[in-house]
Amino acid sequence: MSVDPHLDMGTALVNLHKRQKFIYNLKVTGVWVALITIVTIGLWFLKIDPSYIFLHYDIILQGAGTTIAVSLASILIATLLALAGSIARLSSNWIAQGISGFYVSLIRGTPLLIQIYFIYLGLPQLGQRISDLGYPDIGKLFILDAIPAGILALSLNYGAYMTEIFRAGLQSISHGQREAAIALGMTPGQVTRKIILPQAIRIIIPDVGNQFIAMQKDSALVSVMGVWEITYLANHYARRDSKYMEMFLIAATAYWILTIISSYFQGILEKRMAQAYER
Amino acid sequence: MKKLNTVLAIVIISAFMLSACGAPPPAATQPPAPTSAPVATSAPAVTAAPAATTAPTAVPATQAPTSAPDLLASVLKRGTLVVSSDPAYPPQSALKANPQRSAGTKCTADQKTTGELEGFDIDVAVAIAKGLGVEVCFVTPDWNLITAGNWAGRWDISVGSMTITPERAKALYFAQPYYTTPAALFINKNNTTYKQPADLSGKKIGSCGGCTYESYLNGSLVIPGENISFVIKNPTIKTYDTDSTALEDLALGDGARLDAVLTAQPTGQEAIKMANLTNNWATLCSLNTWLQPLTAIHRLIRTPSSQKFQILLQGCTKMDPWRNFLPNIMERI
Numbered sequence: 313m314s315v316d317p318h319l320d321m322g323t324a325l326v327n328l329h330k331r332q333k334f335i336y337n338l339k340v341t342g343v344w345v346a347l348i349t350i351v352t353i354g355l356w357f358l359k360i361d362p363s364y365i366f367l368h369y370d371i372i373l374q375g376a377g378t379t380i381a382v383s384l385a386s387i388l389i390a391t392l393l394a395l396a397g398s399i400a401r402l403s404s405n406w407i408a409q410g411i412s413g414f415y416v417s418l419i420r421g422t423p424l425l426i427q428i429y430f431i432y433l434g435l436p437q438l439g440q441r442i443s444d445l446g447y448p449d450i451g452k453l454f455i456l457d458a459i460p461a462g463i464l465a466l467s468l469n470y471g472a473y474m475t476e477i478f479r480a481g482l483q484s485i486s487h488g489q490r491e492a493a494i495a496l497g498m499t500p501g502q503v504t505r506k507i508i509l510p511q512a513i514r515i516i517i518p519d520v521g522n523q524f525i526a527m528q529k530d531s532a533l534v535s536v537m538g539v540w541e542i543t544y545l546a547n548h549y550a551r552r553d554s555k556y557m558e559m560f561l562i563a564a565t566a567y568w569i570l571t572i573i574s575s576y577f578q579g580i581l582e583k584r585m586a587q588a589y590e591r
Numbered sequence: 592m593k594k595l596n597t598v599l600a601i602v603i604i605s606a607f608m609l610s611a612c613g614a615p616p617p618a619a620t621q622p623p624a625p626t627s628a629p630v631a632t633s634a635p636a637v638t639a640a641p642a643a644t645t646a647p648t649a650v651p652a653t654q655a656p657t658s659a660p661d662l663l664a665s666v667l668k669r670g671t672l673v674v675s676s677d678p679a680y681p682p683q684s685a686l687k688a689n690p691q692r693s694a695g696t697k698c699t700a701d702q703k704t705t706g707e708l709e710g711f712d713i714d715v716a717v718a719i720a721k722g723l724g725v726e727v728c729f730v731t732p733d734w735n736l737i738t739a740g741n742w743a744g745r746w747d748i749s750v751g752s753m754t755i756t757p758e759r760a761k762a763l764y765f766a767q768p769y770y771t772t773p774a775a776l777f778i779n780k781n782n783t784t785y786k787q788p789a790d791l792s793g794k795k796i797g798s799c800g801g802c803t804y805e806s807y808l809n810g811s812l813v814i815p816g817e818n819i820s821f822v823i824k825n826p827t828i829k830t831y832d833t834d835s836t837a838l839e840d841l842a843l844g845d846g847a848r849l850d851a852v853l854t855a856q857p858t859g860q861e862a863i864k865m866a867n868l869t870n871n872w873a874t875l876c877s878l879n880t881w882l883q884p885l886t887a888i889h890r891l892i893r894t895p896s897s898q899k900f901q902i903l904l905q906g907c908t909k910m911d912p913w914r915n916f917l918p919n920i921m922e923r924i
Contacts, residue, residue: 371690432736436743455743457701458732538677538731540703545686548678551835552685554862 355561364558368549372562375542376570382459382541383528386466390527391520393471398478399504412475419472425533428465431456432537462534470527474520481516482508514585521578525571542566666747671697671726674716675746676708677734679833682861683752684710698728705729716750735801738762754803757813774804775856777838779845792824794850797837800830804853838862 397415400408419427439454456464485508493503535544546563550556666672678684686708693704705717708729720727730746737749740762755765776796778785785791798804806812808828810821831837834854841849852859 374690429735433739433741436745437741439743455745457745458730459701536733537736538675538733539701540731544731548686551679551833552681552688554835554839556839 358557360557360561361555364553364555365562368555368558369562371549372542372545372559372566375540375545376566378459378539378541379528379531379567380570382462382466382531382534382539383524385463386470386531387520387524387527389463389467390470390474390523393467394474394478397471397475398482401475401479402482416472416475419469420476424465424469424530425536427469428462428533428536431465431468432458432461435461458534458537458539462531462537462539466527466531466534469530470523474523477519477523478512478516481512481519484515485511514589517585518578518582521574521581524578525574528570528574529567662747666723666725669697669725671702671728672716672720672723672748673702673728673730673746674719675730675732675737675742675749676712676716676751677737678708678710678713678729678731679734679835680710680752680858682710682857684708684712696728697726702728702730712750712752719748719750756803756806774807774853775859777841777852777854777859778850779841781845782850785851789822789824791826791851792822794826795829795846795848796823796826797829797831797840797849797852798854799834799837800832804834805830808853834858835862 397412400412401416403409435454435456439451441451442454443451482504489507489511490503493507494500498506531541532543535541535547538544542563546559550559676684678686687706690707693706696704698704705713705727708731713729716727716729732745734751737751738753738759749763753759753765759765776788776791785794796808798808803812805828807821808823808826812821829837829840829849831840834852835858837849837852837854838859840847841852
């Protein structure tokens with residue numbers, strides 16, 4: 313028995329809380345196990361050839377590298393686009409406001425697949441015109457190969473959605489802070505860089521992670537241009553051997569694992585960003 | 592096979608080359624005027640081709656795009672022939688079971704090598720490149736991107752068992768047909784009532800979307816010089832991304848989703864063969880070939896006889912089996 317009865321009570325409460333949390337986590341894990349079992353049983357009733365999966369899963373995994381590379385490159389460019397776009401959207405400059413508003417409206421208003429077709433098929437026609445006008449070097453820049461065209465399409469598309477996410481993040485910082493900073497003599501640029509952005513990032517990061525997870529799967533659309541990523545390989549081997557369920561099962565699992573890994577890193581990043589606010 | 596389907600396999604030369612054809616060939620051996628004229632007259636409405644606006648005028652000297660008009664020279668210089676093909680149609684083209692990038696290849700990183708693909712179309716492409724003394728490299732864009740015609744120099748030619756149609760000839764430059772494949776109707780094994788194509792009138796028939804089979808089913812198929820009789824009246828057409836998906840649906844059961852599938856005979860037979868090889872695909876085993884192909888379609892895949900069609904093809908090549916016409920194509924380029 314310690315001298316301080318309050319400390320004992322506190323320790324007991326903390327232990328109780330820990331135990332409850334442990335039991336709670338155990339229950340959640342139980343639900344996961346049950347659901348995985350149900351899904352497995354469901355798959356059992358499908359006509360699936362496990363030996364085929366075992367022999368061919370590595371082929372699909374060869375496409376994982378491409379999927380990851382395309383997604384990473386695209387999310388980086390999209391983030392830059394979104395940052396510029398959101399600042400433009402919140403600025404009082406009418407040109408910036410007009411450009412960013414049009415960009416977001418046009419891109420969000422049209423399907424990604426059609427954007428891919430325009431970039432892959434349409435841009436070269438522009439390039440041809442420019443070449444005909446006597447600027448072949450500039451014209452050549454418009455003829456993009458499949459992977460750069462895919463990255464451009466994904467970046468533009470996600471950049472538009474993320475512009476809105478960034479805008480919301482920037483707007484969530486109370487107006488008083490901006491006014492206070494200006495009253496202290498900071499320039500508008502300094503205010504954005506040193507006061508608003510560091511706080512907004514904390515709100516933006518989880519959504520960017522979310523977008524990245526979505527993008528890994530949307531990157532499957534670049535397969536129409538013949539990029540051998542996960543979906544392309546799954547689709548073509550499925551047709552080759554008439555093994556649709558097997559191939560799509562491998563592909564789905566590969567995507568799932570990729571997103572689990574991404575979620576993990578997203579969690580770490582979020583924790584890191586929230587450090588300043590922990591008590 | 593896909594959207595092509597009924598069947599002639601063909602080498603397509605890109606619209607890009609069409610433009611090249613219109614330009615004065617640097618090779619002194621090539622008389623430009625007489626051979627390029629038919630192309631210009633037969634393809635006046637080329638919309639998808641970047642060169643379209645310049646080609647029909649037949650005034651070669653005015654268009655001087657700096658984009659290397661002599662494709663053959665650049666192919667030889669590069670040492671590789673870049674061929675596009677959509678490897679989704681075994682036995683014509685498919686990915687290899689164990690793709691291995693060919694050693695010491697000159698293909699760029701985003702191009703595929705012969706070690707990664709297989710099939711009839713692939714072999715044809717290899718033969719073409721061999722004839723030229725260069726290595727063949729593949730790109731694998733979606734079918735739509737090949738038929739769209741605006742290749743922008745991304746690849747030199749396409750080899751893909753594509754049926755020649757007037758519509759496609761507006762955007763693409765076709766070579767002489769070098770083989771034919773019968774179209775066939777496939778029905779479920781459990782069905783006992785369908786005896787001839789006309790029995791399928793008003794039934795649910797699957798095919799690839801935007802391909803010649805669909806055109807046949809909706810009565811719009813035109814092959815110059817051929818008189819096609821549309822014996823299946825008012826079918827309910829269900830189109831698919833690719834023929835093999837339609838066959839999968841047919842295998843689900845007689846009339847479950849489809850009553851029949853119209854596709855290339857080898858495509859259907861390959862699906863049945865695959866099904867027999869693997870036990871757990873019992874349902875697909877129930878597919879039965881209907882080996883009486885539609886006579887009209889069967890006929891139209893023979894070498895086109897009409898004058899019009901001949902002219903259309905003349906633009907690029909002489910009329911011989913592909914082994915012989917290859918040099919001609921390249922000469923034209």
